[in-house]
Amino acid sequence: MTYETQASYGSPAPTVARRNKVPEITAYFWVIKVLCTTVGETAADFLNAQLGLGLTGTSLVMAALLVLALIAQFRTAAYHPGVYWLVVVLVSIVGTLISDNLTDNLGVALEVTTAVFALALAATFALWFKAEGTLSIYRVDSVRREGFYWAAVLFTFALGTAAGDLVAERMSLGYWVAAVLFGLVIAVIALTHYTMGLGTVLSFWTVYVLTRPLGASVGDFLSQPADDGGLGLGTVITSALFLAVILALVVFLAVSRRDVTDGEQVTRPAV
Template sequence: MTVSGKETLAKVPAITLGFWLIKVLVTTLGETGGDAVSMSLGLGYLASTGIFITVFVALVALQIKAAGFRPFLYWATIIASTTLGTTLADFATRSLGIGYSGGSALLLSLLLLTLFCWQRLLGRIDVGSVQSPGAEGFYWLTITFSQTLGTALGDWTADTQGLGYMGGAAIFGGALLLLATLYYGTALSRTGLFWLAFVLTRPLGAVVGDFLDKPLAQGGLELSRFSASACLAAAVLLLIAALPQRAARKGH
């Protein structure tokens, strides 16, 4: 899709404050929703991952098939990726026994490899270039690894390092504020800062989600995972409807 013959609209949203507000909410929803299916329903990490990856692949196919940016479809796909990231990270770190640090290292390597291949093959990795099926494929693969990495990283910070959920939230929230300062105060790569921020919103959502539903004895609020997920989903829908949603642009 073109605008005035000079710019091409991407099939993903422009990066605005509204984008980041919704992103933090959906990553938190991914944590509570993923845990609701794998733990509260007792389906386990592997079966839950199978369910979520099926939904995610179907939504990615619809996303690629769509003629342009569709806000509700886009965010539904992000939610599917973040719930998949939750159960996939838990399966890798707990069921496979590689631990949070091992899982984080593996997922970081896969994320960097995906970005490297994307850059080498297509030349650009910014959101404005996400227009072709090839770019969309790399975009959603990058997002999947970032969501899964964020889950493992959040658990590693809160549990392995003993910082707790609020301590983890303070660290990742502070890191995001630092990135915002670098974005507005320096000439560092906007694309690099975007992907760093995208990764860091996921562990922030992970520790906040765990804070909402984990037992009081473990430092959580012990809320129902289903109730917390429903409230978060309602807030996401409200923000998508209320906040301006426009496609990212790529100037020719």
């Protein structure tokens, strides 16, 4: 989903000079985001099962790495593809592990975790808007706004994990069918955004949540054994393959700067 400038919205919006810490929302953004989501699913499974770290040990290690990556991200003066997408990969893994810990270790029902993460995400947006007067994804240009942004990203991954597992469990969907289902829902939201004016913030974050179960379904389809409905590539090959593609795309963006908008005069909706 690519959000355009003023002409796409049909009405004038204030021109805002800003130094954004997040990328422009282009097709590259969504492709990498889905790939990061897939890696989050397969990498968590690999670390948990094949390396023998266990769910708790994996969670602690990945949480520590995420903290270090976030420190690096907050210390940058502008958007840097390598740092930004490293944080997204780690957030995808940690978000998955948070949901899995609540469900598998503590026995919390998926209905409860889905509701809790949805409320946490809503609360994050409410506090963000109260503090800043905007939820614009084009104006993440201060430490406080960036803090709200990454909190929202974390909760979307946790919510997407819980909601995706809940849908798959209740409907007994296969990996491929689940991927098609979530892909169709995303397509409907995108179509509604472009043809019926569904708000930018609502459409962006809804798709952000839904790409989590979409990517997880793709990852499971590739990595799980054929007897379970997958292709049997395994978590190692699947994770390595997707990480290689992510790296290639991030290097391309770092060189081409096609998703960098810092310093431009742009017109975006404030909310």
